Amino acid sequence: ILNVEQSPQSLHVQEGDSTNFTCSFPSSNFYALHWYRWETAKSPEALFVMTLNGDEKKKGRISATLNTKEGYSYLYIKGSQPEDSATYLCAFGSVYGGATNKLIFGTGTLLAVQP
Amino acid sequence: DVKVTQSSRYLVKRTGEKVFLECVQDMDHENMFWYRQDPGLGLRLIYFSYDVKMKEKGDIPEGYSVSREKKERFSLILESASTNQTSMYLCASRTSGGNYGYTFGSGTRLTVV
Numbered sequence: 001i002l003n004v005e006q007s008p009q010s011l012h013v014q015e016g017d018s019t020n021f022t023c024s025f026p027s028s029n030f031y032a033l034h035w036y037r038w039e040t041a042k043s044p045e046a047l048f049v050m051t052l053n054g055d056e057k058k059k060g061r062i063s064a065t066l067n068t069k070e071g072y073s074y075l076y077i078k079g080s081q082p083e084d085s086a087t088y089l090c091a092f093g094s095v096y097g098g099a100t101n102k103l104i105f106g107t108g109t110l111l112a113v114q115p
Numbered sequence: 116d117v118k119v120t121q122s123s124r125y126l127v128k129r130t131g132e133k134v135f136l137e138c139v140q141d142m143d144h145e146n147m148f149w150y151r152q153d154p155g156l157g158l159r160l161i162y163f164s165y166d167v168k169m170k171e172k173g174d175i176p177e178g179y180s181v182s183r184e185k186k187e188r189f190s191l192i193l194e195s196a197s198t199n200q201t202s203m204y205l206c207a208s209r210t211s212g213g214n215y216g217y218t219f220g221s222g223t224r225l226t227v228v
Binding site: 004032034036041042043044045046047049051089091102103104105106107108 | 148160205215217220
């Protein structure tokens with residue numbers, strides 16, 4: 001059974017703090033690594049899809065890096081704002097995921113940003 | 116604005132009832148998925164479909180079935196609801212090929228009493 005682990009489980013920071021989370025995934029048979037943001041009462045929203053070792057992606061104050069050889073990805077948020085409060089999910093796609101590229105999700109990191 | 120729509124936000128059903136959860140997408144996506152989300156367990160894949168009338172079991176298919184008669188609609192069926200199926204159910208869709216993320220519905224919180 002493939003395992004995707006995220007840490008920490010939850011994080012409480014003050015507005016303006018920068019923060020980062022970790023996603024660990026199998027280092028073999030890698031195809032893609034996804035990051036999603038899931039705000040309460042909304043749909044999970046795709047942030048990044050990363051496929052190449054060394055990839056770095058950025059969207060506003062949020063960025064992500066990927067190391068497929070050692071099986072980890074970091075998500076960084078610079079200058080956290082209350083609207084960043086959400087659960088951040090990572091998901092691993094293996095080469096055996098087929099045309100659907102079905103994903104295995106981690107349990108998420110719950111971020112709470114205090115004003 | 117592209118959408119995945121789940122028919123109910125909240126649902127309460129009795130043990131033993133047959134339950135239908137509906138999901139419709141308007142993006143012409145080939146692939147559709149049903150997940151359930153439980154505290155501490157993350158999203159777990161129940162069933163997925165890569166084409167009309169095609170379906171495959173995910174990691175936790177027991178007690179569920181699915182139907183995909185039209186490309187845009189993917190239904191999850193609980194044949195005889197049980198209390199351990201109380202959960203948040205999420206539908207998602209994705210196009211084939213390329214490296215695109217999933218588009219999710221807003222979820223159905225099902226309570227079986």
